[in-house]
Amino acid sequence: MTGKTVTRAEIAESLRKKCGLKREDAFEAIDVILHDMVSLFKKDEEVKVPLFGVFYTRQKSERIGRNPKTMEEAVIKPRRVVGLRISRLLKTRVNDACAKKN
Numbered sequence: 001m002t003g004k005t006v007t008r009a010e011i012a013e014s015l016r017k018k019c020g021l022k023r024e025d026a027f028e029a030i031d032v033i034l035h036d037m038v039s040l041f042k043k044d045e046e047v048k049v050p051l052f053g054v055f056y057t058r059q060k061s062e063r064i065g066r067n068p069k070t071m072e073e074a075v076i077k078p079r080r081v082v083g084l085r086i087s088r089l090l091k092t093r094v095n096d097a098c099a100k101k102n
Contacts, residue, residue: 008030011030012029013026041055053086053087053090054084054087055083056084056085059080060078060081062078063075
């Protein structure tokens with residue numbers, strides 16, 4: 001599963017199968033969750049997902065960046081970014097699964 005990206009459509013399909021939702025309702029559920037998360041981020045609030053982690057926003061300062069292809073310098077404007085602190089349980093599960101592979 002290396003390099004695999006899970007798409008919104010795959011998540012909706014999983015919701016449809018596991019929860020018995022119609023396809024349209026599954027997409028709507030995803031959209032509502034994402035809309036609510038963005039609304040909380042705009043208020044600088046965290047989004048806690050038990051057993052998964054905490055999404056949070058932080059401010060990044062203006063800085064000088066460099067185009068790796070041309071080595072040309074450019075100013076990167078200040079911006080807000082979203083981060084994720086993974087829960088201990090999820091870290092443990094991931095590390096245990098990786099250890100079993102090796």
